[in-house]
Structure formats: structure tokens, C-alpha cells
Amino acid sequence: MMTSSALPAAPALLILGTGSLPVARRLREILPGAEIFGLRGRVEADDVIPCDSFGDTLRLLFGRDRPVVALCAAGIIIRALAPLLGNKRAEPPVLAVAEDGSTVVPLLGGLRGVNTLARQMAAALGCPAAITTSGELRFTLTLEQLPPGFRAANPQDSKRFMSDLLAGVGVRLNGHSDWGADWLTDSRLTDDPDGPLRLTISPEARDATPDELLIRPQVVAVAVTAASADKARSVLARHGFSEQAVACVLTPVEDAGAAAVLALATALDCPQRVTPGGAGFADLPPDLTRYQTDGVTLLVGATPGAVRALGQPRGSVTVIGTGPGNREWMTPAVKAALTAATDVIGYQFYVDLAGPYRPDQVLHTSDNRVELDRARHAFRLAAEGRQVVVVSSGDGGIFAMAAAVLEALEDSADPVWHAVALRVEPGVTAAQAAAARSGAALGHDFCVISLSDNLKPWPVIVNRLDHAAAADLVMAFYNPISKARPWQLAEAFDTVRRHRAPETPVLLGRDIGRPAERVTITTLGEVCPDQVDMRTVVIIGSSHSRTFPRADGKVWLYAPRWYGEKPVK
Numbered sequence: 001m002m003t004s005s006a007l008p009a010a011p012a013l014l015i016l017g018t019g020s021l022p023v024a025r026r027l028r029e030i031l032p033g034a035e036i037f038g039l040r041g042r043v044e045a046d047d048v049i050p051c052d053s054f055g056d057t058l059r060l061l062f063g064r065d066r067p068v069v070a071l072c073a074a075g076i077i078i079r080a081l082a083p084l085l086g087n088k089r090a091e092p093p094v095l096a097v098a099e100d101g102s103t104v105v106p107l108l109g110g111l112r113g114v115n116t117l118a119r120q121m122a123a124a125l126g127c128p129a130a131i132t133t134s135g136e137l138r139f140t141l142t143l144e145q146l147p148p149g150f151r152a153a154n155p156q157d158s159k160r161f162m163s164d165l166l167a168g169v170g171v172r173l174n175g176h177s178d179w180g181a182d183w184l185t186d187s188r189l190t191d192d193p194d195g196p197l198r199l200t201i202s203p204e205a206r207d208a209t210p211d212e213l214l215i216r217p218q219v220v221a222v223a224v225t226a227a228s229a230d231k232a233r234s235v236l237a238r239h240g241f242s243e244q245a246v247a248c249v250l251t252p253v254e255d256a257g258a259a260a261v262l263a264l265a266t267a268l269d270c271p272q273r274v275t276p277g278g279a280g281f282a283d284l285p286p287d288l289t290r291y292q293t294d295g296v297t298l299l300v301g302a303t304p305g306a307v308r309a310l311g312q313p314r315g316s317v318t319v320i321g322t323g324p325g326n327r328e329w330m331t332p333a334v335k336a337a338l339t340a341a342t343d344v345i346g347y348q349f350y351v352d353l354a355g356p357y358r359p360d361q362v363l364h365t366s367d368n369r370v371e372l373d374r375a376r377h378a379f380r381l382a383a384e385g386r387q388v389v390v391v392s393s394g395d396g397g398i399f400a401m402a403a404a405v406l407e408a409l410e411d412s413a414d415p416v417w418h419a420v421a422l423r424v425e426p427g428v429t430a431a432q433a434a435a436a437r438s439g440a441a442l443g444h445d446f447c448v449i450s451l452s453d454n455l456k457p458w459p460v461i462v463n464r465l466d467h468a469a470a471a472d473l474v475m476a477f478y479n480p481i482s483k484a485r486p487w488q489l490a491e492a493f494d495t496v497r498r499h500r501a502p503e504t505p506v507l508l509g510r511d512i513g514r515p516a517e518r519v520t521i522t523t524l525g526e527v528c529p530d531q532v533d534m535r536t537v538v539i540i541g542s543s544h545s546r547t548f549p550r551a552d553g554k555v556w557l558y559a560p561r562w563y564g565e566k567p568v569k
């Protein structure tokens, strides 16, 4: 999995009342892409995104990995996020700022630059930053989390190394002025030529010596084709470069999806970048040092910045399902894809459900309405190097965009489209969500049938219903009814009634996971198409499906694990 292509998320500024708006606006000016969120009813302003619950919004943004700056008491933030805390490496920066802008308190995200952010904000507000991290305080340096473009060869030693520095042990600094490690040169750490510790910045392939913290600047771009990719690691070794010093794997765009190229990027744990169609590597900046061996070119820059952005990013299309509606049912992988997206394609309603978005993210909600056109649009954008997310509700592969995306790709002869990084991230589908609300309506064999005859002849649907009913499968109907298809559902019920008793339980789940959610449990004898609309999923039980009363007066519905006679015990 490559995460390095993800853009850093823009900070969110949360305010509880209008009083803190001027401070929030001042901070927004210095934080690129930052947005202000305010409690609905208490803060009304055109440049403020309204939210209903402070705690939920805080947790949502935190879950979406966005740096959060809340202008309120630290305690409010701590209590809101407490249930989510656990993994120190995964948390985004979280800061409390006094409402009047008189102090900035970094709370979480020490490994993700919260102290740097706190200092920057404090400077803008002309107030102190309540820094409590010792290394930061003494040296303005965090060795546990290095700036982008640098990675430690022996990260396991960084904590002990910092403790030694804090205890006053002297350190020799090597190589920092050669590879653009300004964060080190600008820190308060001073070179002690006689010190027993060594801090070295070097791309060379060797192990750290005892008492050394060895940091690799990612100054090497590895340019390969599909044919030469498997030679790259030995070429790096031959020229004495550490694999950790590689910033990116660069290929002609058509080769970006080749197995050997993917394997190389995974092995080197770095992003892929591409040069546009067939151009080769001739057009790349001349000031890079080149080593050419076995069809592999190593391009070495003076700083990580010199090679990080060569060519363009490899484009991606990720098809996601947001779940039926509420955010708790959105998977972390789907949230990560949304955070990394530069472009989001889908129906307005579903795109809105998956928000909020950063100002730099482009939403394509009205470009066209035809699924196949949307899918093609996704590939056209990805071919330009964009990170495109295609949004469906529920699961993206169930009566949703994934199939259209695959169809568009199969129909295309363009090698660039086939080289795009295509992924499908699963989601919770409507039938699962409705079944969960009822108890266990899908507890045994079931099938899922769309009653839409837009792209499928009605007789085919009736035939499937007939066979599924005869096979005694639990059935979930999607797209059960619409203005254009008013009579089909009645015929579907009649088809099932030929095989199943009138007492068979039927579940109608409407707007599951959304504020207007409604769950109705009735029977096949009584159910009537008027009770159903496009936002309903219909689940018809098998001959074994059962209901029994719940403590709250409603009923539980489940399909038992067994079939035939109930087993004893």
C-alpha cells in the first residue's frame, strides 16, 4: 500500500461561538487550505461550514485524519476524542487554542508535526505555544518523526538517541549541509566534533554504527521501464545507494501498472511517478546526476525536493462505497481514499454524504448523469495524474459504479487507462445494514436481486425471482419501485407468493443509516407496493425465517442457521 501520494489534509478550525471567529480567520490565513467549522445556530457566516454537533464533527475530522484546531477548552477536546485514542503514529495533529487567541496548546500528533504547527500559529497570534515535548523545547527537533524526504535507517534508536542528547551527550553532525536537511541546520542542535554520538545524513548503502543515528535523504529517483524494473535494486546496490534513499520510482506512463514496476515500488516503499506517454526520461532536469546501468537510470538530486516531484503522480481511480448513509458505517479504507482524492465523481447526493471536502478537492457531480460517461471521465482525469474517487452509496460493487468503471476500462484500448492504479474498496451494502437492524434477516443463504429493468429485460427478472423463490432463498430486492416502474414490484411479490406462505416475514428498510430511517416488519400476505419506494430495500424471508417479540414491543427477525428440522442442542 502506498500512502506517500496522499496530500496532507488541510487543517479544520472548529469554533463554538462567534466570539472566536476573528481568531479562527487569522489562523486560516496562515494555514493553507484550512476551513472553519462552526456550530449551527451559534455561528452564522458565509465562510463558516455549519455543523450540528461539536463532538461528532471533531471525531469525524479526526477520523478523516485532518489536523484539528479547536478554539475551546482543552478538556472539551480531550473528552470528545478520548474513545478514539490508541495509536500514537496514526493520529493527526490536534490543538486547543484559547478563544481569545491568548495561547496555543498542542495536544496530540507529536509525531505528525503538531509542535511545528503550534509554533507557526502562536507566531501569527503573537502568543505563547504551550510546548511540552522535551526534544522540541531544547533543540526544536523531533527525531522520532522526520520531515518529508528523510527517513531513519535505525528509527528504533531515535528515542534513546534523543534521551542522550537531552542528557547533554555531545553529537557530531555529518552530511547535513550536503543534502538539504535545513531542519537540522536550523535546529538548536550544535555540532560537537568530539562528541561520542553521530548524527549522519547520507544516502549511502551502509548500516548505522553504534551510537549513530543514520538518516537517509530521499534524493534518488529510480527511472525504469517494465523491462528493466527487476534490475533496479541491484543497480542501486552497485552504485552504493541505500534503498531507503529512493524518493520515487519513475516509469513511462504505460509501464506504471506492470507487475515488476509495482513490485519495485512496494519493495522500495515509495510512490510511483510517471513521465507522459513514451517521452522517456530525456526531458528530465539536466542538473540531476545520472547513473545509467542495465536500462535503469538513477537520478540523484542535491536535496529531496529536487527529485520528489519529477514527472507527474501516477493517476488512480478508486471506487468506493460509503455505506448506507451514516459515517460509522464508512470503512477506514474508504475514508483514506476520500482524504487522498484530488477529484471526486458521483451523484450529488452520495458525494455530499461522503463530505466534507477540502477546497483543493474538485467535485464532479454534474458533469453528466450516465454511469458509463462518469466512469470514462474518471479515467480521463486519472490519465492526467489525478487521484480520482468514484463514489457510490452502500457497496460500490453492488448495483453501483464499479461495474461501469470496469466496463469503461475493458472497452478502452488506451494503454494509459490500463496503467491507472484502479482499486475498489468495499462498503456496507443496504441489505446488510437493513438485516442488521432487524436481527439477522440474512442469517442463512440469500440472494440479491435488482428489480430495475432499465438494463435487464423484465422476463429475466421474473425468471430469477421464480427460481430463487423455488430454491427457498431469502431475497433482498434493490431498486424495488419507481415512477417509471410502478407495477413490477406487485408482480414480483405475486411470483414469490406462488412458492411461499402468506406468513413469510418481510422486512422493509427505508433510509437505513440516515436520519429518516424506518424499519417495518410485515408478512408476504400483507405487504403492499405502496409501502415501498426507491429508498427502500425489501427483504423476503425463506420458509424458515422467524420473528419473535422484542422487549421494546417491536420484533426480531432472523433466518436460522439450520435448515429442515431444528437440531437438538
Ligand code: SAH
Pocket: 321, 324, 325, 392, 393, 394, 395, 396, 397, 398, 399, 400, 428, 429, 430, 431, 477, 478, 479, 480, 509, 510, 511, 512, 513, 514, 533, 534, 535, 536, 537, 538
Ligand atoms: N450500491 C448500493 C445499492 C444501489 S441500488 C448498495 O450497495 O447499497 C439503489 C437501491 O439500494 C435503492 O433503490 C434501495 O433499494 C437500496 N438502498 C440503498 N441505500 C439504501 C438505504 N440507506 N436504505 C434502504 N435501501 C437502500
